[in-house]
Amino acid sequence: MPLRLILLGPPASGKGTQGRRIAEREGLAYLSTGALLREALEQGGTLSEEIRPILARGGYIADGTMCQILEPWLQTHHATGWVLDGFPRTLVQDNFLRDWLAKVDCEVDAAVALDVPKEDLIARIHDRVECPDCRWSGRRCDSVAGRCPKCGGPAGPRADDDLDNFLHRFDEFVLHAVPVIERYAGLDRLIRAEATGGIEVVADGIREQIQRFIQDGQEA
Incomplete structure (x- = not known):
């Protein structure tokens, strides 16, 4: 059976970097809700007008809006397995996801929670760059003369990576997403x-824990 994993962690914890690696190693589809929202901003229109001021202050998009955005993607990928990066971020969103999956006789296999001290996160946001063309993200030193090493597009700081925005997003994470992490811990479906x-060291550790989780489930 294909795996269905959700990836949770505070801003700048490496969800995008690790989410892509998990998906590649396990042969799963990958979705970054952050990248999805930034694409919506660039496309303009009603949705862009709705979410722009919320993202500018580091807030969470309304649960109903996020669920509406995610549902078409779930319909396309539910049978193949996936890694969801940054969704669900609230218990309401998790209820939606669990109910939606139950209708197609599926469920979330596990939540992977990334743990990074707050002071390390602050240091990371000052060093993070992203390519708006292919959505590559990394450190300034990973870019080549300000260009993306993957596609050659421009690589620069994200608009939401100023300190005040980060601190607000971190508080929002503690308030809304930590209860989701605690729920999956209570269900014995949490991988911390x-x-x-280093990126590869963290990736190898996550892979080992996922494999151990799968093996434990098969033996239960």
Whole structure:
């Protein structure tokens, strides 16, 4: 059976970097809700007008709006397995996801929670760049003369990576997303990952924990 994983963690914890690696290693589809929202901003229109001021202050998009945005993607990928990066971020969103999956006789297999100290997160946002063309993200030193190493597009700071915005997003994470993490811990479906080491070291650790989780489930 294909895996269905949700990836949770505070801003700048490496969800995008690790989410893509998990998806590639496990042969799963990958969705970054952050990238999806930034694309909506660039496209303009009613949705862009609705979410722009919310994202500018580091707030969470309304649950109903996020669920509406995600549902078409779930309909396309529910049978193949996936990694959801940044969704669900609230218990309401998790209720939607669990109910939606139950209708197609599926469920979330596990939540992967990335743990990084707050002071490390602040240091990361000052060093993070992203390519608006292919959505690559990394450190300034990973870019080449300000260009994306993947597609050659421009690589610069994200608009939401100023300190005040980060601190607000971090508080929102604690308020809304931590209860989701606690729910999956209570269901014995939580994989906690120490995410302060090098990218590949963290990725290898997550992979080992996922494999151990799958093996434990098969033996239960």
